[in-house]
Amino acid sequence: xxxxxxxxKFEEYISQFPIYEYRLLDADKIQVRERxxxxxxxxxxxxxxxxxxxxxxxxxxxxxxxxxxxxxxIFFSSVAEVSDLMNMKEMxxxxxxxxxxxxxxxxxxxxxxxxxxxxxxxxxxxxxxCSYLEGKPCRHPEKMHPCLESHGVVASExxxxxxxxxxxxxxxxxxxxxxxxxxx
Numbered sequence: 757x758x759x760x761x762x763x764x765k766f767e768e769y770i771s772q773f774p775i776y777e778y779r780l781l782d783a784d785k786i787q788v789r790e791r792x793x794x795x796x797x798x799x800x801x802x803x804x805x806x807x808x809x810x811x812x813x814x815x816x817x818x819x820x821x822x823x824x825x826x827x828x829x830i831f832f833s834s835v836a837e838v839s840d841l842m843n844m845k846e847m848x849x850x851x852x853x854x855x856x857x858x859x860x861x862x863x864x865x866x867x868x869x870x871x872x873x874x875x876x877x878x879x880x881x882x883x884x885x886c887s888y889l890e891g892k893p894c895r896h897p898e899k900m901h902p903c904l905e906s907h908g909v910v911a912s913e914x915x916x917x918x919x920x921x922x923x924x925x926x927x928x929x930x931x932x933x934x935x936x937x938x939x940x
Contacts (some may be wrong), residue, residue, distance in 0.1 A: 781831055786914075807888045828938070
């Protein structure tokens with residue numbers, strides 16, 4: 757059974773939120789890239805420290821299978837403004853509004869009867885110290901969303917292919933999320 761999203765109803769719902777752009781994607785066409793995992797491993801301090809990052813999210817093949825087990829995806833962005841793009845702390849502080857927005861969109865899809873899986877921004881920061889380091893299960897699996905990159909998804913490739921904005925210039929940030937969905 758194909759995931760049938762009522763686009764008019766969806767657009768009416770999301771119009772109340774500051775979603776900059778969105779695209780509906782076929783999940784089986786979403787590509788995962790090994791190079792993203794290499795960057796995670798070599799350049800990200802969160803690698804191997806959280807349930808939201810590799811290797812905890814699984815192998816790249818497992819991530820690809822997870823993504824492709826869904827029928828469709830909504831890929832969307834929201835805009836944040838900061839005083840200085842080089843101030844990482846300020847930049848990351850704007851991410852929480854986008855995560856709340858992501859939860860709102862996910863809630864809509866759940867109410868419409870879909871099973872969902874969220875890939876969002878950066879790495880999870882719900883807990884001060886992730887239970888992954890203690891060898892224990894995630895404390896908040898219903899709230900923890902792996903980032904797009906953890907699953908090998910390259911946001912800029914989707915943005916280019918779907919003719920979306922990636923950089924608005926000035927001191928603006930575009931945050932991206934993807935919510936995969938299928939009939940429940």
